[in-house]
Amino acid sequence: MRLVVAEQRDGQLNRAAWETIAAAQQAGGPVKIAVLGSGVDAVAAEVAAAEADEVIVVDDPALKMYTADGFVQALQQVVAAESPSQVFLPHTYQTRDFAPALAARLQRALVTDVVSFERAGDALSYARPVFQGKLQAQVVAEGPSPHFVTWQIGAYRADAVKRGASAAPVRKASIAIDASAIRQRVEEPFKEAKQAVDLSQAERIVAVGRGIKGQEHIDLARQLAQAMGAELAASRPICDAGWLPMDRQIGSSGQTVAPKLYVALGISGAIQHLVGMKGARTIVAINKDAEAPIFEVADYGVVGDLFEVVPAMIAALG
Amino acid sequence: MHIVVCIKQVVTREWQLRVNDQKTWIRDQDASFELNEPDAYALEEALRLKEKHGGEVIVCSAGPARAAQVIREALARGADRALHVESDALATADASTVAAALAAAIRGEQVDLVLTGLQSDDQGFGQVGVILAEMLGMPHATIIMEVQASDPSTGSGQAVRVKRELEGGWFQWMTLPMPALLTIQSGINQLRYATLKGIMAAKKKEIRKVAAPDAAQPLQRITAIAVPEKGKQTQMIPGTAPDAAKELVRRLREEARVL
Numbered sequence: 404m405r406l407v408v409a410e411q412r413d414g415q416l417n418r419a420a421w422e423t424i425a426a427a428q429q430a431g432g433p434v435k436i437a438v439l440g441s442g443v444d445a446v447a448a449e450v451a452a453a454e455a456d457e458v459i460v461v462d463d464p465a466l467k468m469y470t471a472d473g474f475v476q477a478l479q480q481v482v483a484a485e486s487p488s489q490v491f492l493p494h495t496y497q498t499r500d501f502a503p504a505l506a507a508r509l510q511r512a513l514v515t516d517v518v519s520f521e522r523a524g525d526a527l528s529y530a531r532p533v534f535q536g537k538l539q540a541q542v543v544a545e546g547p548s549p550h551f552v553t554w555q556i557g558a559y560r561a562d563a564v565k566r567g568a569s570a571a572p573v574r575k576a577s578i579a580i581d582a583s584a585i586r587q588r589v590e591e592p593f594k595e596a597k598q599a600v601d602l603s604q605a606e607r608i609v610a611v612g613r614g615i616k617g618q619e620h621i622d623l624a625r626q627l628a629q630a631m632g633a634e635l636a637a638s639r640p641i642c643d644a645g646w647l648p649m650d651r652q653i654g655s656s657g658q659t660v661a662p663k664l665y666v667a668l669g670i671s672g673a674i675q676h677l678v679g680m681k682g683a684r685t686i687v688a689i690n691k692d693a694e695a696p697i698f699e700v701a702d703y704g705v706v707g708d709l710f711e712v713v714p715a716m717i718a719a720l721g
Numbered sequence: 722m723h724i725v726v727c728i729k730q731v732v733t734r735e736w737q738l739r740v741n742d743q744k745t746w747i748r749d750q751d752a753s754f755e756l757n758e759p760d761a762y763a764l765e766e767a768l769r770l771k772e773k774h775g776g777e778v779i780v781c782s783a784g785p786a787r788a789a790q791v792i793r794e795a796l797a798r799g800a801d802r803a804l805h806v807e808s809d810a811l812a813t814a815d816a817s818t819v820a821a822a823l824a825a826a827i828r829g830e831q832v833d834l835v836l837t838g839l840q841s842d843d844q845g846f847g848q849v850g851v852i853l854a855e856m857l858g859m860p861h862a863t864i865i866m867e868v869q870a871s872d873p874s875t876g877s878g879q880a881v882r883v884k885r886e887l888e889g890g891w892f893q894w895m896t897l898p899m900p901a902l903l904t905i906q907s908g909i910n911q912l913r914y915a916t917l918k919g920i921m922a923a924k925k926k927e928i929r930k931v932a933a934p935d936a937a938q939p940l941q942r943i944t945a946i947a948v949p950e951k952g953k954q955t956q957m958i959p960g961t962a963p964d965a966a967k968e969l970v971r972r973l974r975e976e977a978r979v980l
């Protein structure tokens with residue numbers, strides 16, 4: 404049996420849960436889905452629409468706000484009771500926070516950021532990015548089950564989930580959480596001061612990455628953006644360095660955009676950047692490295708030095 | 722405050738990766754190496770905490786002899802001393818093996834905080850820090866963008882309040898009792914670089930070699946490594962920069978109709 408841990412926050416199901424359910428269904432065999440939180444009946448009913456053997460609910464006031472210690476305690480008990488062969492989780496920030504602790508406590512394998520699987524006899528073999536997505540490794544989990552596997556966001560399609568003929572049965576697990584053993588004291592999540600720019604509405608975006616080399620060259624990208632009628636955006640390291648403000652960052656920790664045109668200048672195409680822009684209709688990549696992962700999602704590519712290509716583009720647009 | 726920072730040596734970003742003959746890792750015999758990026762931010766954060774609260778910054782790295790390069794660099798930036806778990810096998814070991822090696826070195830120290838990066842640029846497990854916390858019996862918090870530590874010299878109630886990054890521009894503050902482990906996100910601070918004085922001073926600082934513990938059974942193994950297959954048909958536009966630029970603009974106007 405494969406156990407999927409469906410993520411929710413404040414009673415809102417994370418879309419990535421569907422993707423993980425799809426991965427579990429495609430791996431074959433029985434699937435159970437666990438939902439953790441407090442007051443999560445609606446979420447449980449929502450995921451029960453998927454073809455699954457059972458939805459297991461762990462409902463406890465101590466799980467109302469996510470904490471690593473609370474989730475490790477709860478899932479340790481679910482895993483002990485259910486003995487799954489694998490536990491599948493979406494590779495979200497929340498999963499990153501507790502899954503390694505859970506796997507370590509149980510002394511079990513954890514394979515992270517998986518994009519696909521292959522059957523290797525009875526077992527599964529997983530593909531995952533290494534070297535910032537420039538290479539892909541095929542990995543096998545060793546040691547006794549369960550093996551924990553986290554799935555990269557977007558690797559499986561949420562709409563590929565098979566729906567059941569009728570709702571899957573929902574069962575409340577009788578699990579006691581010792582709230583006094585939770586060492587993290589958490590405050591309410593918040594957003595930083597309101598963002599000045601909303602790039603999600605932009606029709607065209609020119610984004611710069613570390614290939615731009617220095618703050619003094621940002622203006623070159625700005626000129627291209629002007630010539631194209633585009634907004635200027637950036638990868639994370641550019642904002643970390645303070646060369647452009649944070650609210651122009653694209654990616655998992657920045658904005659998610661879907662413009663008509665996205666031009667990536669000197670951006671390598673790490674997954675955390677791609678999740679923020681791969682919904683763009685037309686993607687252009689200009690990069691001096693022909694093997695940069697950004698070309699995997701690009702519609703048009705130019706392998707070359709942006710300091711030569713960009714001025715020529717500005718001239719051609721003029 | 723006594724702070725251990727875990728630092729990993731990884732191949733430089735500019736290094737043209739080539740797969741080795743066994744197709745299980747890269748050919749790195751003649752590669753150039755650097756400090757894993759978020760680890761540099763973790764080190765900087767530790768140095769700032771020390772400047773504020775006093776104490777000591779110890780860097781700890783698990784890897785082959787060549788890892789001494791990043792250890793020296795960290796000492797030159799201001800770390801006080803170093804622990805080096807030296808073993809060739811650790812260069813490509815899985816997350817639990819690496820965490821066990823680091824735990825063996827750190828257990829002998831009296832620490833208030835352990836800082837790691839959130840992810841390594843080569844393996845990218847995103848696991849070593851959190852597993853290490855579990856092995857050391859410490860609470861942890863991940864993807865940290867701000868650290869407010871209470872002064873350990875004030876005695877009881879030692880705690881650290883941290884700002885954790887959530888997805889899509891959300892954040893959350895949380896408080897942990899110390900000793901605690903934090904995984905640090907890039908961009909938490911502005912990095913300093915080694916000065917000539919720092920480089921000279923580093924020569925006198927202690928690098929203690931620690932034997933790697935007997936390797937337990939690894940929990941994952943790479944069976945093959947390759948350049949990923951393309952998901953999309955990319956139209957590569959050849960030619961000199963001016964020609965390619967002109968042709969690209971033409972196709973964006975006439976074919977894609979996005980200009």
Ligand SMILES: Cc1cc2nc3c(=O)[nH]c(=O)nc-3n(C[C@H](O)[C@H](O)[C@H](O)COP(=O)(O)OP(=O)(O)OC[C@H]3O[C@@H](n4cnc5c(N)ncnc54)[C@H](O)[C@@H]3O)c2cc1C
Pocket residue numbers: 611612613614615637638639640641652653654655656657658668669670671672673674675676679689690691692695707708709710734839840864
């Ligand atoms: C939890 C987490 C969250 C993250 N969130 C985000 C996020 O929201 N957004 C984000 O962008 N990243 C994010 N990252 C970081 C991400 O993993 C990458 O490190 C980052 O996207 C790399 O930025 P880059 O492509 O600009 O730099 P690099 O990876 O250094 O790439 C620079 C590129 O420029 C090319 N280049 C160099 N010189 C030239 C030239 N003269 N002409 C043309 N090309 C050139 C190089 O070939 C290279 O491909 C996150 C990481 C983690 C772990």
Ligand SMILES: Nc1ncnc2c1ncn2[C@@H]1O[C@H](COP(=O)(O)O)[C@@H](O)[C@H]1O
Pocket residue numbers: 727728729730757759760781782783784811816819823836837838839840841842844845846847848849850
């Ligand atoms: N060999 C190592 N030596 C020291 N620290 C390491 C090592 N491997 C990983 N780390 C630390 O653990 C973090 C996460 O690495 P990883 O789990 O490989 O993504 C890194 O940012 C480092 O701080």
